[in-house]
Structure formats: structure tokens, C-alpha cells
Amino acid sequence: MEETYPPYTKRPAIMVDIVIFTVADERLKVLLIKRGIPPFKGSYALPGGAVQIDTDQSLEDAAKRELFEETGVKNQYLEQLYTYGDPQRDPRGWTVSVAYFALVAADEIKLNAGTDAAEAFWYPIQGNQLKISLAFDHAHILQKAIERLRSKLDYTDIAVHLLSKEFTLSEFQRFSDLLELLQIKP
Template identity: 65%
Template sequence: MEKNKPTVMVDIAIFTVFEDKLKILLIKRGSEPFKDSWALPGGALNTVTDNSLEEAAMRELVEETGVENQYLEQLCTYGGPDRDPRDWTLSVTYFALVAADEVTLRAGTDTMEAKWHTLTQDKVEVSLAFDHERIVCEAISRLRAKLDYTDIAVHLLPKEFTLSELQRVYEIIMQEKLNKSSFRMRVARADIVAPINGKMRTGSNRPAQLYQFVKHEGDRMFFPRSIAWAQERKK
């Protein structure tokens, strides 16, 4: 007798930075299993309307945040008979980065609430449904690894930002204090940002130059941890 085919799911770990914290978007489930529990946004692959796994992931991202064309990367695939009490499930997971000022949270049709949760020591303060705690840990690990050699951190910032704000994003995610001069030297060498002529951030401190992201194709070496962290620890 032919075995039942597994249900294919797409789950997304969506990160942002605000209130000087790394946050992840969670949804409160409105139905069983795990009714009233928090979980990652996601859903079943729609074989009629979804032309690819990435399209399904982007659909879920837009449904929950209202944000299109943001950083989205496939993370890992999880499967097994014990992940979901309803069925043998296969989950293709992604992680996404969004700028907090561009997001309008809106819960999906099968959820009660969508909310940003602070990550502390790579965990959230609530228990997660299914095996989503494991997925969150994997996503954070991938995010930190990508910071070593790509420019993806700029996707967590508004369109205009200062170098201090950019550095702070790296410090929040890596949980390390960075050397200011070393950081700025590497930003300049990587050519990932450009100053916006005539635009400054004003406030209680002296005015700071505003920058914008410079788009490039592909990943480029940006922030070798071994050099930057070693310089900081020598101080």
C-alpha cells in the first residue's frame, strides 16, 4: 500500500532590530495543535498558486509584515513524523531581515496575534510550538555567520542611517563591542555604503553624516571577525 505523502510547510524566522535589541516575529496560533502557543510565521505550500518554495516563503513574509523585496534566504529543511501531531511534515525554513520602520504587522487568517519578541541569549521568553525553538537557534547562527562576509546587516536599517547606527546593529547581533576605527575602515574598504550629500542626523549630539546602502551583486567579504575582534580585545 502506498504511504501518504508528507505535508510540505514553509516557515520563516523574520528578524529586525529596534529598541537596541534583536527581535524575531512570532505569531500566536489560533487553532490546534498548539492553540494559543507562539510559533514562527509559515504555512503549507500551496501547489496551485505557489510556483516555488521561495515564492511561498515570500508570500508568508508579505502576509505577516506587509514588506516586499526584503532579504530572504533558505535556511534548512526539517522533516519527521514527530514534528506535527497531525501528520508527517517536511518544513523548508527561511530567514528574513526587515527594517522595523517599514513593517506593519498583521496576523494571518489562522493566527490570533503577530508580535515582535526580544531574543536574549539566542532564545525568546516564551515556549515555541513544534520544533521552532531549534529553527530559531539555527537561524541566529546563520545570521551571525553571514555577518562575517556579507553586507546583509544593512537590511535591518532604514534607508538612511549613520555609521554609528550601522555599527550598533553588528554589536547587537554579534553580542560584542567593536572597535570604532577598525569597523569604519572595513566599511570603507567594502564599499557597501555611500554618504548622502547634504544630509545629516541632528540631535543632542553633533550632526552625523547620513549614509545609504550601495547595492552590489553577490556576497563580498566585509567583516572578518578574527581581525576586528582581536583589535578590540587588545585595547
């Protein structure tokens, strides 16, 4: 029997948004999509989508599914970042987004625009932001993810997830120099 709810218990949609970082061309980059559908058709956004009640067993499963759909990568570093629930964050209606960030090695990625994306590409981060505007509240989400990444670089070894499985000593030294630059607050 299908459950029914009184009007006062209408629920917001649950989404996952993922900030996917990599290092390529000696720069920290983030994966962006160009939206292929409204709202914000033609605008840039972080990858993400709705939690699929029939297939996702958890919010993390939804994030992993979105990560795989956009990059072709499984089993990468994935961490819950924050929950965003401003009722005005999406013009389609009230959506709650559980944001994650992921770290992937550039050589393991096969970019693939997902179901609502016209294209997917890597965009370089400059300071704590991008030089382009993002749809929804994604600029704010990205800024929080950059802050979290920089903070975690100080006290964890998560940076290894940005390296290829095999690397040379000179590649590691250039990577170490880049990490030092990333830790400098703008």
C-alpha cells in the same frame, strides 16, 4: 484525469516556516505569532504555512507570500535555512518544513496576523533562544537561524537589510555596536 497513488506513496504535507529578524529598540528581535487554531492553539510559533499548490510557483514563492502576509513587506532579504522532516514534528501528520530566514528593517513593517494567527508581535532574542517556549520544533529552527545569522555577519554585508533606507551616522554607529554584540557567541 486526477492522479491516484497507492497507499505506500502517501506524501507528507509541505510547509514553509520563516524566521523573520529585525532590530528594534537596539535589540535583535524575531517575529512570533500566537496560534489561533489547533494544534497548539494559544501557543507561540514562527510564521509559516502550507505550500499552496495552485498559487505558489516554488518554495521560495511560498516563503515570500508568508513573509508578506505577516509583515506587509516584499523584496526583503530571504534565505533558505534548512529542511525539517521528522514525521513527529506536527501532531496533524507528517509535514516537511522548508525553513527560511528573513531580515527586515523595523520601520518597513506593518505586522498582520495571518490566517492561522491570533496576533503577531516582535520578541527579543536572548542569547540563542527566547524566554518562552515555541510550538512544533520552532525553538530548534530559531536556534539554527540565529547561528546562521551570526555566522553570516562575520563574512557578509547582510546586516544592511536590517537598516532603514535612510539613517543617520549616529544610528549607524549604534547599529554597528549592536552587530558586534550579536557576533559574540553566548
